[in-house]
Amino acid sequence: MEAATFCDNISRYFFAGEENEVRALDEVSLTINKGEMTAVAGPSGSGKSTLLNMIGCLDTPTAGKVWIDGVDVSGLNRNELSYIRSQKIGFIFQSFHLIPVFTAFENVEFALQIKGGMSHQERKDLVMPLLDSLGIADLAHRRPGHMSGGQQQRVAIARALVKKPTLILADEPTANLDSKTSMSIIELMIELNQKEGITFLLSSHDPMLIEAIPRVVRLLDGKIIDDGQEG
Ligand SMILES: Nc1ncnc2c1ncn2[C@@H]1O[C@H](COP(=O)(O)OP(=O)(O)OP(=O)(O)O)[C@@H](O)[C@H]1O
Ligand SMILES: [Mg+2]
Secondary structure, eight states: OOEEEEEEEEEEEEESSSSOEEEEEEEEEEEEETTOEEEEEOOTTSSHHHHHHHHTTSSOOSEEEEEETTEEOTTOOHHHHHHHHHHHEEEEETTOOOOTTSOHHHHHHHHHHHHOOOOHHHHHHHHHHHHHHTTOGGGTTOOGGGSOHHHHHHHHHHHHHTTOOSEEEEESTTTTSOHHHHHHHHHHHHHHHHHHOOOEEEEEOOHHHHHHSSEEEEEETTEEEEOOOOO
16 A cells, blocks of 8 residues: 555654753654544643644654655755645644635635646636535635634635645644534545545544544554554
């Protein structure tokens, strides 16, 4: 099976004063295959966000290598990392991070503008059917401030999906949603994984979310204690 991402013995240390070294990630190796849906679980401070940030090319490991879609991204400079993010990774955040002055349509279209190489019409032909399939076509011209949390997260999911990334990373995507809305967002992601083969890696504290996800990687104190693989 082809790997969407492969972490080879990565560590991330933070230095808070001379004696205070925090091992946020400590020699972690992990393969996420294309088409897989995986949750990273673990208590607060166990390194979930740090791991997603490494894989998302938002931060670089202190040691070890990260591969995205067969490319070793560990040695890339800031511009090169930014290019990989724009082309290959879709992000979904806990607090949605939509641009408040943009409509739903413009927020999603913006991901394609950053990716580049498309006319406005080509972008529109991708964005509108996607909003429709996520049940938010009627919100296309509305700004995030006039939407519910669940609606905003659907716009963020559309923004992550529209560029057809290798991998979608979601750090606690349901943490700001009530339990009913959380479940509908999880079900939506599971459906996208099963029907479209989209690769998801998400982090969560939420037992309801974790229970619904086929593969669960468990972190504790910066180490993987269970990588969720059979055997
Ligand atoms: N920028 C930073 N500077 C110093 N320490 C950091 C930094 N970022 C994270 N850490 C530390 O690294 C460890 C892992 O943090 P991380 O945010 O990855 O945990 P988490 O599992 O995502 O926690 P939560 O569930 O609370 O989001 C923690 O001890 C945290 O305090
Ligand atoms: Mg976190």
